Amino acid sequence: MEKGNRVIILILFTLVFSFVFFASFSHNVSSKEASKITISIKSSPEAINETKLTIYQSKIIKEIVKSPLYPSKVVLPFTDTYITINQQSGVRRYLADQYGNLFDVRQLKKVHLPAHLQEQLFTYIEIIKRKHYGELLPWEEVDTIIPRKTKFQVIDLETGLRFNVQRRAGSHHADVQPLSKEDTKIMREIYEGKWSWDRRAILIQIGNQRIAASMNGMPHGFGALRNGFPGHFCIHFKGSITHITRNLDPGHQVMVYKAAGKIEQYLITLNPYDLVDVFLMSLNQNDKQLFKMLLSKNKYKEIPSLLVEMDKIDTISRTTIFDKTNTFNLMSFEIPIEVNLYWKEGGREKRKMNFLLKRNSVTDRWIIDFEELFTD
Known part of the structure; x- marks a missing residue:
């Protein structure tokens, strides 16, 4: 200079x-x-x-x-x-x-x-x-940084709210509990006053280190602390798997990468089937930013009307079981599914969705297109 x-x-x-x-x-x-x-x-x-x-x-x-x-x-x-x-x-x-x-x-x-x-x-x-953002560290490394009984802080990426927790168990991801009733209160505030399975991007702070992670907000299983939290909740990191299916949870993984500021880096790794599941998660969680990122440019003009329809959805779950095909060398791929759909104003429906997934080359990430959000 x-x-x-x-x-x-x-x-x-x-x-x-x-x-x-x-x-x-x-x-x-x-x-x-x-x-x-x-x-x-x-x-x-x-x-x-x-x-x-x-x-x-x-x-x-x-x-x-x-x-x-x-x-x-x-x-x-x-x-x-x-x-x-x-x-x-x-x-x-x-x-x-x-x-x-x-x-x-x-x-x-x-x-x-x-x-x-x-x-x-x-x-x-x-x-x-x-x-x-936080460091993107694999679960095997994080497992040694926060062994069982370790206390650390959780920071919600969207709101900045933070609360203290202790890791109690978990071999493929961390099963944790809020430390006190005040920590439970803050966690519930993050989830707008109600417990939810929604995945949220978080940072865990231990000492001077911040690590990218994802949590759900639903108490389940057992809890040992007097904290007003009836059980424990899960925190996933890069490469964490669920304890029951022993599979990666795409919803948790996309939030981990969001917490690291590398969401595009994760989306490019997804096959069409996993991308459809992430799309459904964006509808479930009313995650407008993620929803828009997954769409083809052909849908950009329709985004305002799609977001209005999105706001009417309470929960959506796929009932179709995927019979997965190798899509490695394909440029386009169609996936029809059936879903159970619950509306915020009440009522449950079985609906069909038809996804057309496209990309420009085998090194590009898949994007989602469709004629209508629901086909019937």
Whole structure:
């Protein structure tokens, strides 16, 4: 960095793990004149918990604002990275993809950034993501970090709420219990006041280490602590399997990768059958961000109406047993299923769904298409 342009860095951590980066040049700039760029990471648009980096550096801001805009060949990305520029002239909002490409939200265009600036933004984004998300560690390693009777903290990725637990059992994933009645109360608050099998992306904090994980919110089995929690609940990590079927649970795994900020990395590994199950999970949990990520571009215009229909669903479960076919070399594949569907306003129906899964090459991930959400 040139002399006279030394950057002064001050990092402040907030209750939602936010930190703020102050950058100024050697000349004096009054607070009234100062412009700022804020980079925010959050796991979904609705998430309360976010990590922010605010930069007071006019050179970066001027370069972004002056960069030309081009029509984007892709729609605005489903992203966890939001960028806001505040100036006296107004506020500009952008989205950034995983490569540091910038998209103007108002004009729906891609910002053509100089290579050095795109690289600089990418570096900042990666720093914030490391603060926001957890390490993606395999179960075999986590098993040694949190042996039985270990106490640690659970942090809900979406809300930032945290509570204390103890691992009591579990050989293929962790069976844990809240430590106290207050911890049970916080866990129940995360699940909006009712116990649920819904999977949620979480971080477990032990010492200075944060590890990506997934929990369900349903007490089951036995519990030994006087905590007002009737049993234990499960926490899964990368590669964890269920104790009964000894299979990976795609719903838990997608939440583990979400907690690590690597959900795309997981989706690309899924075969069409597992992707359909993740799609059904998104309906069950009303996970709009995940739902949209799974869809073909052909469905993007229909997303608002699909989300309205999604909000009417209480639970949905597949009754069709998959007779799995090897799809390794295929570019498209059709999966018809039958489901039991329960509506929030009451009533149960048996419905059919027909999924057309497509990809552009064997190295691309599968995406989901359909004529209608339900075919009858």
